[in-house]
Amino acid sequence: METIAAISTPSGEGGISVIRISGDRSLEVTDKIFRGGSLPSKNKSHTVIHGEIYDGQDLVDEVLVTIMKAPRTYTGEDVVEISCHGGRITANRILRTILNNGIRLADHGEFTLRAFLNGKIDLIQAEAIADIVSAKxxxxxxxxxxxxxxxxxxxxxxxxxxxxxxxxxxxxxxxxxxxxxxxxxxxxxxxxxxxxxxxxxxxxxxxxxxIKDGISIPIVGRTNVGKSTLFNKILKQERSIVTSIPGTTRDVIEETLNIDGIQVIFMDTCGIRTSKDDVEIEGINRARKVINKGDLVLWLIDQSQPLNEEDIEFLNILKQKDTIAVFNKCDIKRNGNYDIPFKAVSVSARTGENIQKLINLIKEKFLHPSVNISIIxxxxxxxxxxxxxxxxxxxxxxxxxxxxxxxxxxxxxxxxxxxxxxxxxxxxxxxxxxxxxx
Ligand SMILES: Nc1nc2c(ncn2[C@@H]2O[C@H](COP(=O)(O)OP(=O)(O)OP(=O)(O)O)[C@@H](O)[C@H]2O)c(=O)[nH]1
Ligand SMILES: [Mg+2]
Missing domain, CATH: 1.20.120.430 (tRNA modification GTPase MnmE domain 2)
Structure with a gap:
């Protein structure tokens, strides 16, 4: 197989960049462009040597070269990794010097493809490598x-x-x-x-x-029940505007919280009520869409008031969804009895009472230590x-x-x-x- 090379670090400024070469000619080419105490090919496998890279007579950079001889390498072939100073220019110059010596530029994922073709890893493992790189x-x-x-x-x-x-x-x-x-x-x-x-x-x-993609949790409910207050409380920041005027939130506002290593995206939404205001109607439509996409919905109810028609409408929409009913404003007098087919918790978004209990309920839904988790x-x-x-x-x-x-x-x-x-x-x-x- 042809010998291939590429820059393995992201472009842009950084401390170091790494250029990787894999294939039969890796060491021969490194011998040609490297000047230091010893010839790279004469070194033992899995050693690092210090020296300089030259493009003909021109000094390109001072580098460390890692020598890994087949078969105990990432690709299963001879691999050389040249660590040089960071930044766009240096790594590119070294790569060009290597390519000028008859080496081909590697394709997307070609080093890992070779690892697969050489039986170092199977396809599932190769896919996992891509997931490590993109893990959030x-x-x-x-x-x-x-x-x-x-x-x-x-x-x-x-x-x-x-x-x-x-x-x-x-x-x-x-x-x-x-x-x-x-x-x-x-x-x-x-x-x-x-x-x-x-x-x-x-x-x-x-x-x-x-775990891989995160969880999205819209907070929904009719206007003025305290959705934005709860959203801010959970995130511990004044992110959404809170007022006593119904219809404050007009758009969907998202923020991510890391709960036990999982990305949880909370969404504050527009309170639903029948409205003649175009902006609000659009907000309400968006809230409905967000409900559909949510992995779990927090349905907020103002427990100081009896359920009204809008609440009942929610109840009917949410029957199809994984929902937690959150009875808000428990710091003031309760006004009504509710019979609701969801797991429920009584909180005060204003004082913070029972917010931790709510978070624990959310965790229960998603973190099942008993489940044999597989990211596939x-x-x-x-x-x-x-x-x-x-x-x-x-x-x-x-x-x-x-x-x-x-x-x-x-x-x-x-x-x-x-x-x-x-x-x-x-x-x-x-x-x-x-x-x-x-
Ligand atoms: N007593 C009490 N008042 C609260 C609580 N949570 C929110 N409020 C008050 O309820 C009012 C509405 O709060 P918001 O958080 O703006 O309610 P919302 O559901 O986002 O309202 P819209 O965006 O208009 O749909 C504000 O005056 C809040 O201070 C609570 O736990 N207890
Ligand atoms: Mg709001």
Whole structure:
């Protein structure tokens, strides 16, 4: 394979930049452009040497060169990383010097692609590497890291192995039914067990999505119930305008809070009431849309007043959504009894009473320590749903011959997930999303 090179650090000013070279000619080219105490290629693997990079007779920069010889490297090939001074110009000059020596510029994700092609990692791990780079919270980074280390791949491998074992049992049962006695029921029990392992991963994926993409929580309710006050209280800043005049908030205002490592986006919305004001009507429409997109809705009710028609309208919209009913203004007299089909908490947005209790309720919804969280991609979810359906079909047929072919489909799908059989198109679409230099 051709030797490739790219700048692996982001462009712009910074302390250092790193240029990475991978392939058979990495060391030969480094020998040519480097001047220091010793020839890079003569050094042991996994060592760092100090010296200078020259473009012909011109000094380009003073650098540190890390030498990593195949196969114990990121790509599985000889890899050299040159750390130079930061900034746009220096790294570009070094890269140009390398390319002038007949090395090709790497494509998006090509270093990681080589790691995959050389069997250093499977496709799931490659995707996890992209997730580490783009992680928006520590939790997301932590789970992506465990995927990169092979945690999810290992789970998938175990499932695939159980399916292969089931396939063998079925074949034995079909071909040697006279000599070997295998209870068909056992086979179906094994299929069921494998199916439930897939369910566990898919359940965990839902929580994984929250960790990866964050959670959005709109605060909704009719005008003047204290939505903006609550929003400010939760965020501990005077972000939204609060007044005693109904209809204060006209637009959706968003702020992010990090709760136990998860990005939670709170949204203050326009209070809903029947209005003739165009601006307010638009605000109300937006609030409705936000409800649809929310992962969890905080429905605010002013408990000093009885429920009115607008509240009831909310109740009906929110029945379809995951909702927490928040009875606000508990610092003043309660006026009414409410029968509401949601988890509820009584707070005072003004004094801060029970706000922590509300936060704990939110946490309960999203942080389930009992769930085996897996951050998996849309691609994985689609494949696992397909495998799940295959196994469901296998259980339904009641005929071992048919079950065998369903189990076979499931195994094929899992092989695609890890990349053993993924098509060129799938592989290209995964690596094209990487940045150059990764
Ligand atoms: N007593 C009491 N008053 C509160 C509480 N929370 C909010 N208020 C008052 O209720 C009024 C309305 O508060 P906002 O936070 O602007 O209410 P809102 O729901 O955002 O109103 P709109 O944006 O108009 O829909 C203000 O006068 C607040 O001071 C509370 O917990 N207790
Ligand atoms: Mg408001």
């Amino acid at each position: 919270s520590e939790k997301a980074q932590q789970y992506a890291l465990s995927s990169m280390k092979g945690e999810l791949s290992e789970r998938i491998k175990r499932i695939k192995n159980s399916l292969k074992e089931i396939q063998m049992l079925i074949e034995t049962c079909l071909n040697f039914s006279d000599e070997v006695i295998i209870d068909e029921k056992d086979i179906y029990t094994k299929i069921k067990k494998t199916k439930s392992q897939i369910e566990i991963i898919l359940d965990g994926a839902q929580y994984g999505r929250y 991609k849309e691609r994985h979810i689609n494949i696992l749903n397909m495998v799940h359906k295959n196994l469901q079909d296998a259980l339904k047929t009641g005929m071992l011959e048919l079950a065998a072919s369903d189990v076979g489909f499931a195994i094929e799908a899992l092989r695609e997930m890890t990349g053993e059989t993924a098509s060129q198109g799938v592989i290209e679409s995964i690596f094209s999303k990487f940045c150059i230099g990764k």
